[in-house]
Amino acid sequence: MRVEAVHMDDSAAIEVNVSSARAQLPNYIELASEGQYVYLTHRGKRVAALVAADVAEHWEAEEDAHWARRVAEAEESGTVSWEAAIVALERDQ
DSSP states (O other), X not given: OOOOSOEEOTTOOEEEEHHHHHHTHHHHHHHHXXXXXXXXXXXXXXXXXXXXXXXXXXXHHHHHHHHHHHHHHHHHHTOOOHHHHHHHHHHHO
């Protein structure tokens, strides 16, 4: 596989300009699926990343677990639920 416009930094992540990536997207998707982090840049700034699906799924599960813990903490503390707050706000109008 031939890859152009690639910059490798110390963490071995790939940075590629969005315009260049568009022309070779299948190649970058393959690299990401193999575990390589591919950062898409626009005017030198990272704007998006391609990562393997299992990596994205892991972080999605971590985020879900975080918010589940936050909900449990709020419920234990006696905090008013979002639904109850909406009902109260609508009732007071």
